[in-house]
Amino acid sequence: MSGLERLGEPVFERIAIIGVGLIGSSVARAARECGGARSLVAYDRDAGVRAMVRELGIVDAVAESAAEAVSGADLVVLAVPVGACGAVAAEISTALGAGAILTDVGSVKASVARDVSPHVPAHAIFIPGHPIAGTEHSGPEAGFASLFRGRWWVLTPLDGKGEEAAGRLAALVTAFGSKVETMDVAHHDLVLAVTSHLPHLIAYNIVGTASDFEAVVKSEVIKFSASGFRDFTRLAASDPVMWRDVFLNNREAVLEMLGRFSEDLSALQRMIRSGDGNGLLERFTETRAIRKAIIEAGQDTAAPDFGRLGLGAVADDGATGQPREGGRS
Numbered sequence: 572m573s574g575l576e577r578l579g580e581p582v583f584e585r586i587a588i589i590g591v592g593l594i595g596s597s598v599a600r601a602a603r604e605c606g607g608a609r610s611l612v613a614y615d616r617d618a619g620v621r622a623m624v625r626e627l628g629i630v631d632a633v634a635e636s637a638a639e640a641v642s643g644a645d646l647v648v649l650a651v652p653v654g655a656c657g658a659v660a661a662e663i664s665t666a667l668g669a670g671a672i673l674t675d676v677g678s679v680k681a682s683v684a685r686d687v688s689p690h691v692p693a694h695a696i697f698i699p700g701h702p703i704a705g706t707e708h709s710g711p712e713a714g715f716a717s718l719f720r721g722r723w724w725v726l727t728p729l730d731g732k733g734e735e736a737a738g739r740l741a742a743l744v745t746a747f748g749s750k751v752e753t754m755d756v757a758h759h760d761l762v763l764a765v766t767s768h769l770p771h772l773i774a775y776n777i778v779g780t781a782s783d784f785e786a787v788v789k790s791e792v793i794k795f796s797a798s799g800f801r802d803f804t805r806l807a808a809s810d811p812v813m814w815r816d817v818f819l820n821n822r823e824a825v826l827e828m829l830g831r832f833s834e835d836l837s838a839l840q841r842m843i844r845s846g847d848g849n850g851l852l853e854r855f856t857e858t859r860a861i862r863k864a865i866i867e868a869g870q871d872t873a874a875p876d877f878g879r880l881g882l883g884a885v886a887d888d889g890a891t892g893q894p895r896e897g898g899r900s
């Protein structure tokens with residue numbers, strides 16, 4: 572069990588989830604366990620996923636179109652890749668009922684706000700959102716109800732509108748165990764560029780460089796992967812479509828952070844070349860303090876091996892209060 576407490580009264584009558592992958596299915600599971608909605612309906616464009624969701628029984632109904640799912644829903648959650656949000660919003664536009672709240676879970680916010688907003692009728696309200704939680708796995712079987720527990724859920728209301736709607740949404744995700752933070756879309760994209768997008772880009776690059784040396788990858792690199800490379804491979808195993816969309820849609824912030832990263836890397840390169848041990852020591856001491864701050868903020872454990880359980884151990888995403896996988900976004 573996820574350890575989520577049941578609400579006395581549901582926050583929403585009917586929640587529609589469009590896109591039932593890792594995040595959409597986790598929203599469904601968390602909403603069901605905390606009793607966040609009287610009924611849950613889902614739609615995914617992939618017929619195989621729809622069949623799997625029916626089999627998993629994590630929602631009350633699986634619709635055959637996005638518009639059918641949205642009809643009669645007072646909360647609609649877009650849980651599709653960032654680049655697909657605009658097209659889905661266009662598809663459901665006329666089905667959104669009076670007073671319906673539309674939100675998304677996309678890892679980039681400015682482009683989603685830009686793409687979705689034109690399709691939101693005046694009688695509905697769009698509150699973009701982003702749970703800072705995830706794993707490198709995809710699909711409806713990868714989700715779990717405790718994914719959001721102890722993690723931040725960022726809401727980015729547009730033009731200061733929708734205070735009441737944001738409050739209801741916050742009540743739901745708080746019942747999922749999340750902590751809510753509100754910020755504007757541009758600030759979100761800049762912060763996430765450095766905390767999530769750049770690290771993923773670096774991981775994709777490092778693992779890509781190693782895999783170019785195919786003969787080595789098949790032997791020594793994999794064999795000795797415990798020392799650093801292995802942790803990059805976990806990030807670099809993340810969903811390719813999702814991450815393609817993140818980089819295409821948060822281009823400016825990522826390029827800005829990449830520029831800073833390249834300068835800092837050159838500085839480290841110079842220190843190594845010139846034998847500047849004190850410089851290296853100073854830099855590494857600073858970075859160690861960041862790790863300490865993350866643990867103190869409850870965003871990871873101090874357990875060795877990056878908080879992961881040893882090989883062969885049984886994962887426990889309930890009792891320990893820790894997510895099953897490293898929470899990412």
Ligand code: NAP
Nearest residue numbers: 590592593594616617651652653677678705706709710900
């Ligand atoms: P996922 O596991 O790949 O699931 C996405 C699902 O949406 C897939 O089944 C996909 O079907 C479906 N889909 C795509 N386009 C659609 C459309 N037009 N209409 C209906 N369904 C559609 O992805 P995910 O990891 O859950 O990510 C979903 C969103 O959450 C993304 O915006 C991502 O940025 C955000 N997010 C992800 C994480 C993470 O760690 N994974 C964390 C926080 C936020 P197909 O397979 O046919 O494309």
